Amino acid sequence: MRVSTGVDGFDELVDGGLLQDRLYVLSGPPGSGKTTFSSHFVTEGVRTGEKCLFLSMHETEDELTHDMSAYEFGFEKAARSGKFQFRNVFDSNAKRLLKGPGGNDFSSGVKNMTNRLVSFINSREINRLVIDSTMILQYFYPDNNEAFVQFLTSLKRVDATTLLISEMTDPTSYADEHYLAHGVVFMHNYLEGGGMHRGVQIVKMRGTDIDGDIHAVDFDDHGLHVRPDRKLEA
Numbered sequence: 001m002r003v004s005t006g007v008d009g010f011d012e013l014v015d016g017g018l019l020q021d022r023l024y025v026l027s028g029p030p031g032s033g034k035t036t037f038s039s040h041f042v043t044e045g046v047r048t049g050e051k052c053l054f055l056s057m058h059e060t061e062d063e064l065t066h067d068m069s070a071y072e073f074g075f076e077k078a079a080r081s082g083k084f085q086f087r088n089v090f091d092s093n094a095k096r097l098l099k100g101p102g103g104n105d106f107s108s109g110v111k112n113m114t115n116r117l118v119s120f121i122n123s124r125e126i127n128r129l130v131i132d133s134t135m136i137l138q139y140f141y142p143d144n145n146e147a148f149v150q151f152l153t154s155l156k157r158v159d160a161t162t163l164l165i166s167e168m169t170d171p172t173s174y175a176d177e178h179y180l181a182h183g184v185v186f187m188h189n190y191l192e193g194g195g196m197h198r199g200v201q202i203v204k205m206r207g208t209d210i211d212g213d214i215h216a217v218d219f220d221d222h223g224l225h226v227r228p229d230r231k232l233e234a
């Protein structure tokens, strides 16, 4: 089954939506629209009655709500609904969720955090999950690549459609998450001819016929829009 991302124009690039319960990586440089894309994604989830968890290390709930309230796609209302949960990893709440009480030991914490997050998703019956961003994992698992791979593998198995945001400035340097994910989407923004150009590119999407082109993206009062018929030169 496919679910809508809630991002105008995006679903038609991926046969109508994302395959449910799979793991997708959303990559791109700062300011390319990853957090906005993810906010559309959870708003759409709430709208269709799905339970959503937004796990961030970059913003507090107030900051995210403030930023997204600049748009009219209904994030604020969705965030206030009982279907939406937000955790900032530096909050004591999230620390309990990820590490357990007083847990400070990284080596034993590895399995612990993965298990805790997975059981949280299962017990709360979370349908959509956003993790903003993989930096969280580098923070919790410094220099522990094996733990990161374990974490990704567990995320692939949970019954939630997951967007894992991966900060990236070099689209040619792939990381573990790009290989492991069911799908990889790149958000582009670059300066050319005196202006900022924005685009989205579906690099990989298992089970889906994709074109790999960069399609134009723009922002307006309603948030982010993908223009499937407008292609950009890479």
Ligand SMILES: Nc1ncnc2c1ncn2[C@@H]1O[C@H](COP(=O)(O)OP(=O)(O)O)[C@@H](O)[C@H]1O
Residues within 6 Å of the ligand: 028, 029, 030, 031, 032, 033, 034, 035, 036, 037, 219, 220, 221
């Ligand atoms: N109406 C708008 N028109 C153009 N750009 C906008 C508009 N509103 C916000 N932006 C910019 O869009 C970018 C999107 O940011 P964000 O989704 O946070 O990206 P990321 O998470 O990839 O860093 C921000 O840099 C913001 O300044």
Ligand SMILES: [Mg+2]
Residues within 6 Å of the ligand: 034, 035, 036, 058, 132
């Ligand atoms: Mg962001």
